[in-house]
Amino acid sequence: MDYSRYKKMDISQVGMGCYALSGAYGGTDISTYKKVLLHARKHGVNYFDTAPAYxxxxxxxxxxxxxPDREEMYVSTKVGMKNEIEPILSYEHVISSCENSLRELDTDYIDFYFVHYADINTPIEETLNALQDLQSDGKIVHYGISHLSQENASSYFKKGNIGAVMMELSPVARSALDTLLPxxxxxxxxxxxxxxxxxGVLTGRYNRxxxxxxxxIRNIDPLFKYTRSESALRIVDExxxxxxxxxxxxxxxxxRWVxxxxxxxxxxxxxxxKEHLEENIGGSGWEIYHEDMDHIDDVLKREDDFLDREEPRLIKSILSNPLPNDSSExxxxLVYVLEVAAQRNMAKESQILPIFQKLWSLKKEGADDTExxxxIKGSINNILNLHL
Ligand SMILES: NC(=O)c1ccc[n+]([C@@H]2O[C@H](COP(=O)([O-])OP(=O)(O)OC[C@H]3O[C@@H](n4cnc5c(N)ncnc54)[C@H](OP(=O)(O)O)[C@@H]3O)[C@@H](O)[C@H]2O)c1
Known part of the structure; x- marks a missing residue:
């Protein structure tokens, strides 16, 4: 495993996150997961990520x-979500959520504290005041942003002193390459x-x-659906x-490409x-030659062209036809349309988020009525009309 230097920290290139504890990837046995976390430490991982939402x-x-080795470890956690789907970044909430995270993590400081989701009802300045106060008090070392639209992220960059950005990035999720990473x-x-x-899709262990x-969550994850899954499977073959x-x-x-x-x-x-973790740690500690990086970039460029062509078409088709009777389908x-539209800046985050939350509530209630x-489809049509 190699380590990256960042402001006097030597961070393991492969870090371990705890999202699976939320059940997002199916039921996870807690004692097994603890063993995987310990295994990660044993194999040189020193960066661990979690969140109250997990x-x-x-x-x-x-x-x-x-x-046991707190000073040699780097830990990140997050703030911004109440009751699973309610975004909240008020001054009081950021402070109290951080205090709670410190208690839960049983530590005096958090190395990276991330804004997890956008709260369109709280001015960014208010959230930043809380983050800066926590930093001045030594409770957080750096603060950062995660899962925010480009528009919202830009305001944080302009107004705050951002130390880290947590972004989805892999050969099958590339939008950060041209937005956040530069x-x-x-x-x-x-x-x-x-x-x-x-x-998991890049392991080659999943198919249609x-x-x-x-x-x-992968039952409704756009990465495992339609155009994205088709493209992902071609990338895995390469x-x-x-x-x-x-x-x-x-x-x-x-x-290694990431x-x-x-x-x-x-x-x-x-x-x-454990075996999956060991395989993933093997993504660090070696190099891909330039000519092979160029080859991967060519492949990904072809896939970008495919998605640019096909995704707007598919969105249009979904929005102009009756939805399937099967509620999960x-x-x-609808999730596919909302996520792709958000990523392609086809509407503002402030327009997309409330619709997404409404859809999430229906899912949680187990709604199965087509109306x-x-x-929801009608609301999406209203905000995307101009772009189709
Ligand atoms: N800031 C945010 O909004 C945000 C969002 C998502 C994630 N995160 C953080 O980033 C961390 C990493 O993301 P992630 O959990 O989505 O990572 P991931 O490793 O891409 O996905 C985990 C899933 O992939 C499977 N997998 C991973 N490696 C595998 C392998 N070698 N072979 C077969 N299956 C494999 C796992 O299966 P098994 O369980 O069977 O091993 C699990 O179902 C999260 O845990 C979380 O801490 C942050």
Whole structure:
């Protein structure tokens, strides 16, 4: 494992995240997960990420893992979500949420404290005041942003002293390459990549017929649907082929590709199996030759062209046809449209977020009436009309 230098910190290039504890990737056995976290430490991982939103015990579990060598570990956690889907970044909430995270993690300081989601009802200045007060008090070392639109992120860059950006980045999720990453490079901000295995798709162990447990988020994840899944599977085939030359698996090539992007300090993965973790750690400690990086870039450029052509077409088709009667399929289609539209800046975050929250509430309630989903589709049509 190699380490990246960032402001006197030597951070393991592969870091470990605890999102799986939320059940996002199906049921996770807590004691097994603790063992994987310990295994990560044993294999040189010194950067661990968690969040209150990852479940009631997520921070406490990580706190116990890092406690024995706290000073040699780097930990990040986040703020911004109440009751699972309610965004909140008021001054009081940021302060009290941080105090709570410190207690749960059983530590005096947090190395990286991230704004997890946007709260369109709180001025950014108010959130920044709280983050700066926490920093002055030594409770957080750096603060950063994560999961925000380009528009919202730009305001944070302008008004705050951002120390890190947590962004989705992998060969199957590339939008940060032209948006957040250049800013990190220019401003000397740490880029922390997440979902670097493409939530497993880059391992080559999933195909069109793979199925997941009911609670698994990948049932509605656009990466596992329609155009994106088609494109991802083609990319995996290319990485597999290239892997033969280096004696590496496709996911190791994918992680090495992420780490080769200037500005990236750490690639976060979140496996629940030791062998998967070891495989992913093998994404660091070696190099991809220039000519092979160029080849990957050509492949990805072709896939960008494919998605640029096909995604607006698919969105238009979904929005102009009746939704499927099956509610999970209807939700999948609507999530796909909202996420792709957000990523392609087809509407403002302030327009997309409330619709997304409404859809999420319907999903949680187990709604299965077509009218509710058709009404969501109508709202999306209203905000995207001009672009189609
Ligand atoms: N800031 C944010 O908004 C945000 C969003 C997402 C994630 N994150 C952070 O980033 C961390 C990493 O993201 P992630 O959890 O999505 O990472 P990930 O490693 O891309 O995805 C984890 C999933 O991929 C599977 N997987 C990983 N490596 C594998 C391998 N070698 N072989 C087979 N399957 C493999 C895991 O399966 P198994 O469980 O079977 O091993 C698990 O289902 C998170 O845990 C979280 O801390 C942050």
């Amino acid at each position: 479940g009631p015990k997520a921070e406490r579990i990580l706190g116990k893992i890092i406690k 800013i990190c490079r220019d401003e000397g901000i740490a880029g922390i990549a997440f979902s670097v295995t493409g939530r 017929n793979s199925s997941f447990q009911d609670i698994d 990485l597999k082929e290239l892997g033969k030359k280096y004696d590496k698996t496709p996911v190791q090539i994918a992680i 780490l080769s992007q200037p500005g990236i300090v750490c690639a976060l993965t979140g496996p629940s199996k 209807a939700i999948s289609q 509710s989903f058709e009404s």
